[in-house]
Amino acid sequence: MSSTFAPSAPTASAPDPRKLTTKHRVSDRIFRAVVTAFSFSALIILALIGIFLLTKGLSAFKEQGLHFFTSSTWSVTQDANGKDVNHFGLAAMLLGTVLIAAVALFIAVPLSVLTALFLTFYAPERIRTLLVSVVDLMAAFPSILYGLWGFFILGPMAEYWAKLINKYLGWIPFLSVPQPSFTRSPFIAGIVLAVMIVPIITSVSREVFSQTPLDRVQAAYALGASKWGMIKAVVLPFGSSGIVGGAMLGLGRAFGETVAVYSVLNIVFRPNWHILFTQGGNVASMIIGQWGEAGKAEISALLAAGLVLFVLTLLVNFAADFVVNRAVKSGR
Amino acid sequence: MSNSQSTQVQPIRPWAASTSDRAITGASVLVSALLTYILVATTPLKGKLAYFFVFFLIWFIIDSILISRRYGSKGVRDALAAKVTLFGGVIVMLAVASILWATISKGVKGLHLSLFTQTMRTTSFTDPFSNGGMLHSIIGTLYLILIAVLISVPMGILTAIYLTEIKGRAAGLIRFLVQAMSGVPSVVAGLFIYAAIILNTPLRNSAFLGGLALTILMVPTVTRTAEEVLNLVPRDLREAGLAMGATQWKTVALVVLPAARSGLITATVLGVARVAGETAPLLFTVGVFDAINPNPFKGGSGTIPTYIWAGLTAGTSDSVQRAWTAILVLLMVVLILFTLARTLGNKRMKAK
Amino acid sequence: MDNVNNEDKKVGEDMSTQSPSTKSLGDVAEKRAQARTSGSAPLGVGLEARGVHAWFGKHHALENVSLDFSAGTVTALIGPSGCGKSTFIRTLNRMHEFIPSAAMAGEVLLDGKDIYEPGIDVTKIRLQIGMVFQKPNPFPSMTIGENVLAGLKLAQIKHEGNKDDLLEECLTRAGLWTEVKDRLGAHAGGLSGGQQQRLCIARSLALKPKVLLMDEPCSALDPGSTLRIEDTISELSKSMTIVIVTHNMQQAARVSDYTAFFLAEGGPGQMVEVGPTNEIFSRPKDQRTENYVSGRFG
Numbered sequence: 001m002s003s004t005f006a007p008s009a010p011t012a013s014a015p016d017p018r019k020l021t022t023k024h025r026v027s028d029r030i031f032r033a034v035v036t037a038f039s040f041s042a043l044i045i046l047a048l049i050g051i052f053l054l055t056k057g058l059s060a061f062k063e064q065g066l067h068f069f070t071s072s073t074w075s076v077t078q079d080a081n082g083k084d085v086n087h088f089g090l091a092a093m094l095l096g097t098v099l100i101a102a103v104a105l106f107i108a109v110p111l112s113v114l115t116a117l118f119l120t121f122y123a124p125e126r127i128r129t130l131l132v133s134v135v136d137l138m139a140a141f142p143s144i145l146y147g148l149w150g151f152f153i154l155g156p157m158a159e160y161w162a163k164l165i166n167k168y169l170g171w172i173p174f175l176s177v178p179q180p181s182f183t184r185s186p187f188i189a190g191i192v193l194a195v196m197i198v199p200i201i202t203s204v205s206r207e208v209f210s211q212t213p214l215d216r217v218q219a220a221y222a223l224g225a226s227k228w229g230m231i232k233a234v235v236l237p238f239g240s241s242g243i244v245g246g247a248m249l250g251l252g253r254a255f256g257e258t259v260a261v262y263s264v265l266n267i268v269f270r271p272n273w274h275i276l277f278t279q280g281g282n283v284a285s286m287i288i289g290q291w292g293e294a295g296k297a298e299i300s301a302l303l304a305a306g307l308v309l310f311v312l313t314l315l316v317n318f319a320a321d322f323v324v325n326r327a328v329k330s331g332r
Numbered sequence: 333m334s335n336s337q338s339t340q341v342q343p344i345r346p347w348a349a350s351t352s353d354r355a356i357t358g359a360s361v362l363v364s365a366l367l368t369y370i371l372v373a374t375t376p377l378k379g380k381l382a383y384f385f386v387f388f389l390i391w392f393i394i395d396s397i398l399i400s401r402r403y404g405s406k407g408v409r410d411a412l413a414a415k416v417t418l419f420g421g422v423i424v425m426l427a428v429a430s431i432l433w434a435t436i437s438k439g440v441k442g443l444h445l446s447l448f449t450q451t452m453r454t455t456s457f458t459d460p461f462s463n464g465g466m467l468h469s470i471i472g473t474l475y476l477i478l479i480a481v482l483i484s485v486p487m488g489i490l491t492a493i494y495l496t497e498i499k500g501r502a503a504g505l506i507r508f509l510v511q512a513m514s515g516v517p518s519v520v521a522g523l524f525i526y527a528a529i530i531l532n533t534p535l536r537n538s539a540f541l542g543g544l545a546l547t548i549l550m551v552p553t554v555t556r557t558a559e560e561v562l563n564l565v566p567r568d569l570r571e572a573g574l575a576m577g578a579t580q581w582k583t584v585a586l587v588v589l590p591a592a593r594s595g596l597i598t599a600t601v602l603g604v605a606r607v608a609g610e611t612a613p614l615l616f617t618v619g620v621f622d623a624i625n626p627n628p629f630k631g632g633s634g635t636i637p638t639y640i641w642a643g644l645t646a647g648t649s650d651s652v653q654r655a656w657t658a659i660l661v662l663l664m665v666v667l668i669l670f671t672l673a674r675t676l677g678n679k680r681m682k683a684k
Numbered sequence: 685m686d687n688v689n690n691e692d693k694k695v696g697e698d699m700s701t702q703s704p705s706t707k708s709l710g711d712v713a714e715k716r717a718q719a720r721t722s723g724s725a726p727l728g729v730g731l732e733a734r735g736v737h738a739w740f741g742k743h744h745a746l747e748n749v750s751l752d753f754s755a756g757t758v759t760a761l762i763g764p765s766g767c768g769k770s771t772f773i774r775t776l777n778r779m780h781e782f783i784p785s786a787a788m789a790g791e792v793l794l795d796g797k798d799i800y801e802p803g804i805d806v807t808k809i810r811l812q813i814g815m816v817f818q819k820p821n822p823f824p825s826m827t828i829g830e831n832v833l834a835g836l837k838l839a840q841i842k843h844e845g846n847k848d849d850l851l852e853e854c855l856t857r858a859g860l861w862t863e864v865k866d867r868l869g870a871h872a873g874g875l876s877g878g879q880q881q882r883l884c885i886a887r888s889l890a891l892k893p894k895v896l897l898m899d900e901p902c903s904a905l906d907p908g909s910t911l912r913i914e915d916t917i918s919e920l921s922k923s924m925t926i927v928i929v930t931h932n933m934q935q936a937a938r939v940s941d942y943t944a945f946f947l948a949e950g951g952p953g954q955m956v957e958v959g960p961t962n963e964i965f966s967r968p969k970d971q972r973t974e975n976y977v978s979g980r981f982g
Contacts (some may be wrong), residue, residue, distance in 0.1 A: 024579075024580070025579050026449055027579050027581055027582075028579045028580050028581055030581075031579070031580060031581035031584075032498055032580070034490070035490050035494045035497075035498060036494055036498065036500060038486075038487055038490035038491060038494070039490065039491040039494035039495070039502070039506050040502075040506070041487055041491065041551070042491065042506060042509040042510050042512075042513050042551070042555075043505075043509050043551075045513065045514060045548060045551075046509060046512060046516075048528060049520065049521075049523070049548075050517070050523045052524055052527040052528040053520075053523060053524060055527075056527040056531055057527075058450070068440075079632055084411070111420050111421070111423060111424060112424075114416060114420025114421065115417075115420050115421045115424045116415045117417045117420075118417040118418055118420060118421040119421065119662050120470070121417075121765065122414055122417055122418065122750065123421070125784065133674070134425065134428055135424070135428075136670075137428075137667070137670060138424075138428050140605050140606070140666050140670055141431065141609075141663070141666070142608070142609020142610070142611070142637065142659070142662055142663070143518075143609065143610070143611065143612075144609065144611045144637055144640050144641065144644075145431065145435065145609070145659050145662075145663065146431075147644065148434075148640075148644060148655060148656065148659060149431050149434050149435075151429070151644075152434070152438075152652075153430060153431075153434045154430075157380075160379065162411070163379065164381075195427050195431075197400075198427075199422055202424070213821075215817060215819050215821040216821050216823060216824075218779065218782070218817065218821070219817065219821040219822075219823070219884070219887075220823075220838060221779065221782070221810065222777065222810055222814065222815040222817070222888075223811075223814075223834065223835040223838050223839065223887065223888070223891065224808065224809075224810040224811040224838060224839040224891065225807065225838035225839065226406055226407065226409070226410035226807050227410055227413075228409060228410040228412075228413035228414070228837075229406070229410070229838045229840075230838075231413070233823065233834065233837075233838055234823065235605070237823075237825035238825075248499065250517075252515045253515075255517065256515075256516075256517020256518065256519065256520065258515070258518065258519045258611070258612040259611045259612055259641065263644065269642070284517060284519050284612075287523070288358075288519065288612060288615055289854060291615065292617065302523070303523055303526075303527050306519065306520050306523035306524075309517060309519070309520055310516065310517070310520045313515050313516065313517055313520075314512055314515065314516075316515070317511065317512050317514075317515035318512065321508065321511060321512075323675065323954045341735070341737050341748070341789045341790075342741040342789065343737070343787030343788065343789055344787060344788065344789055344802040345779045345781070345786070345787050345788075346788075346801070346802055347778065347800075347806065350802055402803065402805060403805050404805075405840070406807070406839070406840045407805065409840075
């Protein structure tokens with residue numbers, strides 16, 4: 001029998017691909033089910049956090065209504081009949097959270113980008129690994145260490161700097177002070193936070209910089225660019241979204257920092273724009289400040305404040321993710 | 333035709349800094365330092381700030397004069413950029429050095445042997461710091477870590493397995509959620525345990541609850557590192573197992589996980605380092621306690637971070653001294669954990 | 685090698701599997717050599733390499749290469765992979781030193797002056813010796829117009845005269861003007877591979893280099909773009925010196941006046957033979973050269 005293989009005739013259209021399935025063995029089905037279930041734990045935990053904080057904090061929300069967000073008064077008192085009169089307003093603390101985070105970013109982002117540039121492009125090989133380890137180690141310092149250092153070591157120095165800034169730049173509204181009292185201010189808290197988030201932003205920036213496509217770098221050099229010219233033309237445009245992503249991660253951390261800020265801040269329930277002045281607060285440190293002596297109603301309010309903090313940091317993290325993912329997609 | 337004789341030609345690097353270049357740089361630094369000193373001594377400028385800024389300014393000016401001769405304004409701009417980045421790096425290093433120096437110099441004073449053998453059961457925080465010790469808080473922290481590890485490591489590894497082995501349709505979502513979870517502030521984790529458990533069940537402050545709060549903070553770190561590590565296991569290992577007809581779970585359990593073992597240990601160690609120093613969540617779930625409590629499920633417990641917190645907030649010089657010494661101990665622990673994670677990680681890299 | 689015609693035919697037959705035309709490499713090169721001599725006196729500046737060695741750490745990659753690139757000529761560097769051609773071309777504009785473990789020896793003279801002299805501003809050297817790379821690398825964050833003028837910005841050169849005129853001149857010389865003149869504000873990433881490479885050529889031209897180095901500029905492009913770029917190279921060679929590394933021997937035959945053959949026989953790469961292109965392909969002096977150009981290896 002002669003085997004005749006006719007050449008495959010061209011078909012009008014390619015057939016649809018077949019669906020490839022398998023029936024997993026029982027042990028594998030159990031395995032996959034267990035693993036999948038556990039993986040959703042992240043979702044479950046996040047949801048539970050939201051749910052419980054909401055339900056336990058609900059009474060505070062209901063009682064205070066919108067004032068929870070707009071008022072700055074936080075007091076637990078009783079009126080003439082012995083009935084509780086509570087005011088829980090987060091406005092001052094929210095303002096403080098934003099102000100301190102702004103000061104922290106203002107200091108930390110340039111410092112981190114410069115350090116990342118130095119580590120990636122200027123540091124000699126032998127020093128580079130050492131310095132990188134130091135920066136990574138910095139990220140592991142417990143936050144209470146920053147609190148201790150911030151209060152005892154940085155405080156006096158920063159107070160002196162604040163006085164200097166006030167002396168020469170005090171004509172700028174938010175750098176003036178109602179009274180010459182400079183200890184434990186949002187400015188100092190901002191510096192402490194800045195030092196805490198520098199390692200995060202630096203390591204994200206460093207990773208992005210080290211991934212700069214080599215062909216663009218060489219193109220710049222071949223055109224006669226100096227090292228700084230190359231950085232300006234190639235590295236910074238390429239890494240800009242990575243830097244922004246890193247800054248937002250740092251921002252999230254700055255929003256949620258408690259003990260470090262508590263140690264160097266004088267928490268007062270009054271909105272304060274004068275960052276050099278010894279008055280301020282942020283939501284996280286306020287919570288632990290008030291917790292010790294809080295009665296049932298106040299605890300509910302503090303839990304509600306915790307929910308606000310939770311939502312805020314989630315939003316910042318989502319935004320950071322979005323920025324970084326968009327950068328990755330556009331192939332920059 | 334070129335010669336192909338073996339040459340005695342020596343490799344050189346004409347672009348590298350020559351000795352004369354280095355000498356000039358060294359000289360300019362010294363001259364700048366001298367000028368800085370003179371300037372600061374004779375003008376109203378004072379303080380570390382003055383020294384720092386004036387030095388960099390003078391050094392930049394001297395350097396620019398030397399450079400502009402040969403390289404023009406472009407060279408000066410390049411040199412300025414180099415100095416500014418150095419400036420930034422130096423500031424960061426100074427901050428780290430300051431923190432380390434403060435911890436060591438202040439903490440060492442309070443080190444005494446009974447620190448590790450006694451508790452605060454009979455001592456008050458404001459008593460002279462050579463009395464009492466932190467044994468209870470060390471034991472408490474160990475309980476916390478144990479509980480956190482027992483829960484978060486399996487959780488983290490299983491989640492990582494889902495992401496790398498099963499790669500289901502929800503993988504993107506789960507990765508996103510893990511990332512979101514890593515951004516949860518530590519205080520929120522503590523509040524959550526309080527709201528969910530203390531307010532709803534008869535359970536009260538205990539090391540167990542503290543461990544649960546730390547778990548929430550630890551799971552994202554473990555998951556992310558474990559995912560990276562599992563992805564590094566070469567595909568052919570898995571394919572070898574599956575090609576022999578093994579089920580997926582057998583392949584994962586007997587082939588993939590052992591291959592990634594040291595990396596998974598690194599993931600655990602990194603997670604522990606992350607949560608060992610957290611204070612805020614413990615304030616809501618464990619409280620401060622002065623004696624050893626052998627039962628992690630009932631009753632308060634001492635922990636290192638709360639010990640430090642109590643020392644700091646008591647406010648006297650003795651109590652603050654306790655805090656410094658305790659943070660020195662904590663820092664040493666974190667440092668050891670970190671170096672451990674690093675060496676394990678490097679060994680893994682080298683072995684590959 | 686007595687009967688030149690027979691030798692040519694043999695070369696042609698051996699190459700028949702590779703080249704679609706029946707012309708031999710020698711014929712192609714001969715044609716070009718005749719076209720060149722009928723032109724006007726070449727401009728540009730001479731580049732000379734004397735005893736150039738290159739190391740990567742302890743690995744001796746390139747040994748004792750001496751080549752003279754006369755003003756206004758096109759020289760092709762050919763040879764199998766790994767023979768050191770790319771390393772060599774990068775010593776010519778001091779790009780070799782970017783590799784951390786790199787070291788070299790010897791001299792490279794531009795217009796009689798050694799570019800490796802201590803105390804020289806290397807960025808100025810690169811303004812006079814331009815380079816086009818294998819993979820087109822326009823700056824994606826800039827528009828087409830900005831890309832062409834990027835070199836001026838990076839080198840902080842003030843251009844006396846109209847920037848738009850310079851833009852048009854460079855793009856015309858690179859053979860891209862008619863295709864992009866209406867969309868100079870568009871992003872460079874939207875161009876095809878061949879167009880991007882011509883954009884990179886225009887970008888290098890804006891600095892008015894005296895020498896242009898091209899490291900396999902067409903190997904990532906389709907044949908149509910390749911031929912267009914080869915036309916560009918022929919035009920450019922009337923006003924500058926060009927050195928081109930190429931894997932494609934037909935390209936070398938089409939485009940160059942001189943060809944240098946590199947080879948690494950288990951040791952450092954060396955330059956085996958250099959000569960006028962038509963001679964290298966039809967009457968090579970070294971047996972190894974003949975083996976390579978007749979397709980016996982590589």
